Amino acid sequence: MTTAGVLLDVIDLHGEVTELGLDLPGVMDLVVRKVLDLVRAQGAAIELADGDSMVYRAVAGSASGQLGRRVDRANSLSGLCIATGSWLKCDDTLVDDRVDLAACEAVGVRSMVVVPLSHRGQCVGVLKAFSSEPGHFSDGDAAVLGLLSRVVGTTMYWATRYGESDLFHRATHDDLTGLANRALFMDRLHAAIAAARRQEARLAVMLLDMDGLKQINDGHGHAAGDATLMEFASRLNQTVGDRELVARLGGDEFAVLLSHAGEVDDIYALEQRLRAALARPFEVAGLQLRLSASWGVAQFPRDACGADELLALADERMFKAKRARKALDEEGQTDSGLFI
Numbered sequence: 001m002t003t004a005g006v007l008l009d010v011i012d013l014h015g016e017v018t019e020l021g022l023d024l025p026g027v028m029d030l031v032v033r034k035v036l037d038l039v040r041a042q043g044a045a046i047e048l049a050d051g052d053s054m055v056y057r058a059v060a061g062s063a064s065g066q067l068g069r070r071v072d073r074a075n076s077l078s079g080l081c082i083a084t085g086s087w088l089k090c091d092d093t094l095v096d097d098r099v100d101l102a103a104c105e106a107v108g109v110r111s112m113v114v115v116p117l118s119h120r121g122q123c124v125g126v127l128k129a130f131s132s133e134p135g136h137f138s139d140g141d142a143a144v145l146g147l148l149s150r151v152v153g154t155t156m157y158w159a160t161r162y163g164e165s166d167l168f169h170r171a172t173h174d175d176l177t178g179l180a181n182r183a184l185f186m187d188r189l190h191a192a193i194a195a196a197r198r199q200e201a202r203l204a205v206m207l208l209d210m211d212g213l214k215q216i217n218d219g220h221g222h223a224a225g226d227a228t229l230m231e232f233a234s235r236l237n238q239t240v241g242d243r244e245l246v247a248r249l250g251g252d253e254f255a256v257l258l259s260h261a262g263e264v265d266d267i268y269a270l271e272q273r274l275r276a277a278l279a280r281p282f283e284v285a286g287l288q289l290r291l292s293a294s295w296g297v298a299q300f301p302r303d304a305c306g307a308d309e310l311l312a313l314a315d316e317r318m319f320k321a322k323r324a325r326k327a328l329d330e331e332g333q334t335d336s337g338l339f340i
Contacts, residue, residue, distance in 0.1 A: 024171050025181065027155045028058035031127065031148050036061045038148070039141040041129035043107065046117070046152065047071065047078050048125035048171065050187075054078040057125070057171055057183050062132070065308065066107055068186025076100040077114050078126045085123050087115040087142045092134040113137040115145040118153045127152065174248040176226060177233035185247035185255055189307045192259040196300055203259045204267055207314040208236070208295040209322060210252035216289055227284045228291060239277045240270065255311075267297055294322035 028046045035044035043062035047054040053070040056063065073079035077099045081088050090096045090112050093104040104110075112130035116123045127149045129137065172184035180188070189205065196203050210232060217225035229252065236254060237246045245257040258267065274295075281288040296317025298310045 024155055025058070025183070027152060028171070029060075031152055032058045032060040032063075035127070035129050035145065035148065038144050039113070039129050039137060040131075041136075042131050043109075044127075044129045046125060046127055048117075049073065049082055049123075054082070054126070055187055062108060063130075067183055068188075068190055068307075069103075069107075070187070070190065071100055071103050076103065077112065078128060081114045081116050081126045082123050085116050085118070087113065087146060089113045089137055089139070089142055091137075094134075108132050110134045111136045113142045113145060115142060115149045117149050177230055177248050179233050179237065179254075180245055180247035182247065182249045185245065185249065185257065186307065188245050188259075189257055189310075192257060193300060193305075193307060193310075196259070202263060202299060202301070203257070204297055204299045205310045205314050206256040206258060206267075206270075206295055206297045207249075207311065207318045208254040208256070208293050209318055210254075211292040211294055211322065211325065212290065213252045216284075216291070220284070220287065220289075224284050224287070224289075228282050228289060231282050231284070232278070232291065232293075235277045236274070239273045264299075267299075271295075292325065294318055294325055296321060 032044040032046055035041055041061065043064075044060045045056050045063045045066065046058040048057045049055075050070075052073050054073050054076060055071075056066050056069045059065075059067050071078055073082065077088055077090055077096075080098055088098070090099055093099045093101060093110055093112070099112075104112075107130070109130040110132050111134050112128055114126045114128045117125040117127055127145055129141070129145060131137070172181060172187075173179065174181045192203050195201070210229075213225055213228065216228055229248075233246070233248060233254070236256070240246050240256055240258075243260045245259070247255045247257075249255050258270070274293075278291070278293055282291050283289075296314045296319070298304060298313040298317065300310060303313050304310045
């Protein structure tokens with residue numbers, strides 16, 4: 001791509017960011033996807049500083065499975081970029097002692113370029129592009145990423161003018177329901193699994209899918225659907241309790257991280273409470289609407305030992321429950337509509 005073409009793409013990106021407004025997660029997702037073409041990267045990520053770690057908050061390309069991954073801030077190129085406030089380039093991770101080699105190998109990185117993201121003069125994160133080929137990036141690629149980093153940094157500034165904690169909250173929570181979003185859920189799940197390994201403890205993941213939301217949207221409008229989503233989220237959150245994490249992963253899909261209730265009896269008791277909580281009609285705009293849900297549960301370490309494996313198994317069990325509910329509906333049988 002020519003220099004003029006790159007500049008035009010960056011200008012177009014500014015316009016798209018303006019349209020997104022204060023949607024920080026949306027801006028970050030847009031930017032990492034654009035990076036792939038602009039610097040011919042195989043993967044891209046935005047990492048935000050969180051204590052002693054750098055956490056992947058937006059990913060694209062070959063990094064798509066790494067949302068929520070933590071990297072040691074003190075022993076990584078991203079952490080050094082935060083400390084220096086300057087862009088950094090690594091031509092070969094195998095011979096560069098500034099990088100976290102284990103993390104690079106896990107993602108398949110041989111070369112990368114990292115630029116800082118600043119908010120009110122303080123560096124809070126980095127924009128990173130990487131490739132499986134050594135020596136892939138030039139100084140010009142770093143300059144292009146620098147232009148994109150200014151877009152994200154400006155968005156961070158305006159998104160946080162209404163409160164010092166708004167940046168983190170907007171990046172980690174769902175706007176409609178106020179629940180944790182997918183990025184925060186994955187971050188906490190990875191951390192909970194690591195803690196459970198150290199303590200030889202158990203945990204569980206529950207995935208839930210609402211049954212009937214489409215009919216509500218089609219029959220009563222999306223405003224009624226949004227109100228139902230919010231009420232569903234509220235009931236789910238109240239039933240689970242403050243000690244566990246409830247997240248909206250997207251659409252009508254929710255997840256619960258049961259880091260304190262990993263035993264079979266605990267999970268069964270939670271399911272009984274959910275049946276009771278969701279059996280009541282949903283009162284929306286003067287209407288009494290019926291809504292059911294299907295869910296699946298996977299336990300660590302009994303069922304699986306990794307985050308992706310746990311989620312895949314819970315998802316499989318959720319859809320099995322959904323098919324069973326649909327079969328009962330077709331046979332004219334009725335029950336609470338909730339299955340595991």
